[in-house]
Amino acid sequence: xxxxxxxxxxxxxxxxxxxxxxxxxxxxxxxxxxxxxxxxxxxxxxxxxxxxxxxxxxxxxxxxxxxxxxxxxxxxxxxxxxxxxxxxxxxxxxxxxxxxxxxxxxxxxxxxxxxxxxxxxxxxxxxxxxxxxxxxxxxxxxxxxxxxxxxxxxxxxxxxxxxxxxxxxxxxxxxxxxxxxxxxxxxxxxxxxxxxxxxxxxxxxxxxxxxxxxxxxxxxxxxxxxxxxxxxxxxxxxxxxxxxxxxxxxxxxxxxxxxxxxxxxxxxxxxxxxxxxxxxxxxxxxxxxxxxxxxxxxxxxxxxxxxxxxxxxxxxxxxxxxxxxxxxxxxxxxxxxxxxxxxxxxxxxxxxxxxxxxxxxxxxxxxxxxxxxxxxxxxxxxxxxxxxxxxxxxxxxxxxxxxxxxxxxxxxx
Numbered sequence: 001x002x003x004x005x006x007x008x009x010x011x012x013x014x015x016x017x018x019x020x021x022x023x024x025x026x027x028x029x030x031x032x033x034x035x036x037x038x039x040x041x042x043x044x045x046x047x048x049x050x051x052x053x054x055x056x057x058x059x060x061x062x063x064x065x066x067x068x069x070x071x072x073x074x075x076x077x078x079x080x081x082x083x084x085x086x087x088x089x090x091x092x093x094x095x096x097x098x099x100x101x102x103x104x105x106x107x108x109x110x111x112x113x114x115x116x117x118x119x120x121x122x123x124x125x126x127x128x129x130x131x132x133x134x135x136x137x138x139x140x141x142x143x144x145x146x147x148x149x150x151x152x153x154x155x156x157x158x159x160x161x162x163x164x165x166x167x168x169x170x171x172x173x174x175x176x177x178x179x180x181x182x183x184x185x186x187x188x189x190x191x192x193x194x195x196x197x198x199x200x201x202x203x204x205x206x207x208x209x210x211x212x213x214x215x216x217x218x219x220x221x222x223x224x225x226x227x228x229x230x231x232x233x234x235x236x237x238x239x240x241x242x243x244x245x246x247x248x249x250x251x252x253x254x255x256x257x258x259x260x261x262x263x264x265x266x267x268x269x270x271x272x273x274x275x276x277x278x279x280x281x282x283x284x285x286x287x288x289x290x291x292x293x294x295x296x297x298x299x300x301x302x303x304x305x306x307x308x309x310x311x312x313x314x315x316x317x318x319x320x321x322x323x324x325x326x327x328x329x330x331x332x333x334x335x336x337x338x339x340x341x342x343x344x345x346x347x348x349x350x351x352x353x354x355x356x357x358x359x360x361x362x363x364x365x366x367x368x369x370x371x372x373x374x375x376x377x378x379x380x381x382x383x384x385x386x387x388x389x390x391x392x393x394x395x396x397x398x399x400x401x402x403x404x405x406x407x408x409x410x411x412x413x
């Protein structure tokens with residue numbers, strides 16, 4: 001279950017599909033029936049005048065928070081709903097990019113629980129949290145809201161949020177048991193966030209197979225397309241010339257301005273979009289580079305960056321069930337000295353042995369060793385012991401692992 005935070009403790013007994021290994025093995029299904037009934041039970045809620053909905057395999061949180069930074073620089077009050085959290089679940093319910101007032105969250109939780117009782121509903125933890133965000137942001141009378149999908153898009157609870165522009169930040173193979181085993185199948189799920197007549201902002205580096213699916217759905221729904229030029233490749237979750245997510249966020253805000261929902265971007269707003277940094281994504285913390293890359297494509301991009309820097313250092317890798325941990329380990333093996341395989345926190349964490357099974361049985365004698373260490377803290381200690389002068393430790397593969405490293409050492413942040 002999620003870490004206990006007092007105002008959200010009432011949801012602790014709800015099913016947490018996000019951390020469920022059964023769901024990510026294809027053993028559970030989910031849909032919109034419950035969340036739609038919950039939205040109806042809550043009754044009409046005021047809508048912000050500018051709403052953005054973001055889906056994608058990587059880079060979603062970066063786009064959400066950069067959008068929020070730009071909106072804030074224009075003088076708007078902004079709610080941002082993201083997932084997963086790193087340390088505190090309240091990170092998912094930010095107002096003006098800060099943790100929300102606890103009393104306001106508690107009031108929103110009470111309203112959601114009352115609606116569940118009236119309609120005799122038992123939502124999942126994520127559905128209840130989405131409803132809390134919906135109430136919280138509405139009761140605060142916020143000017144703008146930016147929503148990040150949790151899983152996929154078509155059947156995600158955030159699909160019941162209002163949206164005036166939709167963004168797809170990237171498409172790669174992920175959660176194959178739930179979203180499908182081809183790029184086209186994943187794209188169909190992400191395309192589920194599109195609404196009739198609502199503009200779509202599409203990252204430049206979406207593979208052709210997925211891009212065709214998204215474009216076809218956009219045509220069906222008469223969605224104006226804003227596709228970033230190839231020079232902005234990597235603007236979602238990968239590496240590129242511009243900062244991750246910057247071009248996508250600017251394009252989304254430009255769409256809102258064209259609709260007359262916000263003012264045109266000022267130099268200050270563009271600067272805020274560019275300057276914002278998202279925790280756990282390429283963050284240097286106590287001399288350790290924490291990179292929440294958690295798909296094969298994102299880890300491969302990280303491996304290319306590490307290769308370009310030369311002088312490889314220790315890499316600690318932890319992966320959750322539903323991801324191709326073997327492919328991630330293979331991508332990092334040539335750029336790690338050593339590669340330390342650990343278990344990402346939570347019930348979905350793959351064991352080091354499962355990750356090791358994805359590597360060749362016999363590793364080139366010239367390759368640094370592979371170390372198996374189940375405990376993440378012990379894995380980091382092994383990395384510190386193997387660190388050579390002029391090199392850097394990298395922790396990657398899972399935002400849960402990155403969040404654990406941050407939460408264990410918050411006093412040193």
